[in-house]
Amino acid sequence: MPRQQQPAARPVRRRSYDQFDATARALDSVGDRWTLLIxxxxxxxxxxxxxxxxxLPGVSTDVLASRLKDMxxxxxxxxxxxxxxxxxxxxELTARGRAxxxxxxxxxxxGAPALADRRPTDAVRAxxxxxxxxxxxxxxTQEGELEVRLEEGEFHLHVGGGAGAVLPGAAAGPEVYGYGPADRPDARIVLDAGVCLELAEGRATFAEAVKDGRVEVLGEGPLAAELRGA
Structure with a gap:
């Protein structure tokens, strides 16, 4: 008896809001859980x-693989x-991803104000x-590599020349931060997570935090001098 031919499988269609709207279209791409954190x-x-x-503590291997494939x-x-x-x-991100x-x-x-109280289950990475x-x-204004040291670890930033402004135009360039210490930092700063949160919420300026000793600036070059307010 001839085997009955199975219908061809249809390609899986990503979920969509099916709305002719830029915000909805954007969420079609990045609205799934974990995508923006990736x-x-x-x-x-x-x-x-x-x-x-x-x-990405808490993400399953299956979900991470699925999100990366979608991206x-x-x-x-x-x-x-x-x-x-x-x-x-x-x-790695494409130009569209970096945007x-x-x-x-x-x-x-x-979201910074929601970090007032750290929950016991909260993970953290520097x-x-x-x-x-x-x-x-x-x-x-001084452009260079800034190494940041926290109790939770180290990372480095590319600052100056508009890099810290995080404007759309800056997204097309090289990465604005990196993991671990910098190879050849132009300056280093030492601070804690609490000060970072105050800076993020605007409760203190960087200059104020340096002046009252809550941010230590290390280095002798132009970037370090500007960070000290010299």
């Missing part, structure tokens, strides 16, 4: 899948293999303070 991680540069999973399909991210001798693959920088910066500013700190350093 963008936050990739704003610091290319990352391996295992690194992303480690710095590739929608043109937000791409995957590439590192050159030899490394055989690892990394994910979400001001969106993430605005969300960080809007580089999660990068975007709020960039906003606080938007007025810096």
């Amino acid at each position: 963008v936050r991680e990739l704003l610091g540069g290319p990352r391996r899948y295992t690194d992303l999973h480690a710095d 590739e399909q929608t043109g937000l991210a791409l995957r590439r293999k590192l050159p030899p001798p490394s055989a690892a693959s990394v994910y 979400l920088l001001p969106v993430l910066a605005a969300l960080a500013e809007w 580089h999660w303070f990068a975007l709020p700190l960039l906003g606080a350093l938007a007025g810096i």
Whole structure:
């Protein structure tokens, strides 16, 4: 008896709001849970899948893989293999993905007041303070690499020349922050998470925090001098 032919499987269609509206279209791409947090991680540069999973506590491997696939399909991210001798693959943002920088910066500013009380279940990573700190350093004119040391770890920022302003035009350039210490920092600052939150909420300026000793500036170059207010 001839086998009955099975109908061809239809391609899975991503959920959509089906609204002819720019906001709805944007949420079609980034409105799923975890997507914007993956963008936050990739704003610091290319990352391996295992690194992303480690710095996104609570996400399952299946969900992370699904979101990354969606981001590739929608043109937000791409995957590439590192050159030899490394055989690892990394994910990185496209220009369209990097254009979400001001969106993430605005969300960080809007959400900062909700961090008044840290819950016992809250995870934290040092580089999660990068975007709020960039906003606080938007007025810096001396361009350079700034290493940031917190009790939770280290990261580095590219500041000056408009980089800290997190405007749409800045998103098309190189990463504005990175993980771990800088290779050749032009200046270093030491502070704690509480001061970062005050700066993010506008309850203190960077100059005030330096003056009262809650931010320590290390280094001798022009960037360090400007950060000290000299």
